[in-house]
Amino acid sequence: MAQVTFSPPFTPPPAVASQLRQAGYAVLSPADVAQWIGCDLADLMALNGDWATLPPDDFLKDGGRYRRRRHACFVVQGGQVQQVPHRAHWQPVEYNALHGGMERWFAPMEPTTIAKPAWQRLLAALAGVSQDVFAAGAAAVADAPWFVEAHQFRIDTTDGIGRPTPEGAHRDGVDLVAVFLVGRDGVKGGETRVFEANGPSGQRFTLTEPWSLLLLDDARMIHESTPIQPLTEGGYRDTLVVTCRRGNFQGADVVGAAPAGA
Secondary structure, three states: OOOOOOOOOEOOHHHHHHHHHHHOEEEEOHHHHHHHHOOOHHHHHOOHHHHHHOOEOOOOOOOOOOEEEEEEEEEEEOOEEEEOOOEOEOOOOOOOOOOOOOOEOOOEOOHHHHOOHHHHHHHHHHHHHHHHHHOOOOOOOOOOOEEEEEEEEEEEOOOOOEOOOOOOOEOOOOOEEEEEEEEEEOEEEOOEEEEEOOOOOEEEEOOOOOOEEEEEEOOOEEEEEOOEEEOOOOOEEEEEEEEEEEOOOOOOOOOOEOOOOO
């Protein structure tokens, strides 16, 4: 049976903020992502090599072996990106019923990746649109700090199926969620689904082009990606998920910097 896919509803770069305000989500094509960030698409593609060497995610509670990842945290303010000491990723069970309440100490991102200008511009663009969309109005603080977490994921088909969102349809407890499709090879599935958290509307589509992007207003939208299955041996799907949050990192009161030796 032929695989049925739905094309993403792409938004042009000048309309990203207004689309997020009106619909709660926006989708950009790879060329438009590069234009929006302010770099060449080749500079983003040059980051892709990292995904081939991601270490295993040792915290999967479903017993799977299909996920590899790295993680890093930053504060972005006034367009300036500052990495903070490595820290655990933490979510409450209200947002992640499967892995909530756990301090998950993932391997840190590679310093060479974080130092690249394209990476710095990527984070600055995400913090910038967060400021435009979520910190507008008379009470807004100009150039407020944004607390940013970045996750590099590889979902593979080692066990015949891989689950990009094993926790199911969910929200993340942040302001902005950005999901970049970095690449996919030899798989079917991996359909993106976004739904209104308090309404009937939803969208389904499949991101297939490297460095296409989904942006979400996390308070308004629930999201998930369907499982992937292999079309060829060794099939995988690579993504970069970046979240932006006001005030502090999620779990800042319960999660600290890396312990000695971590």
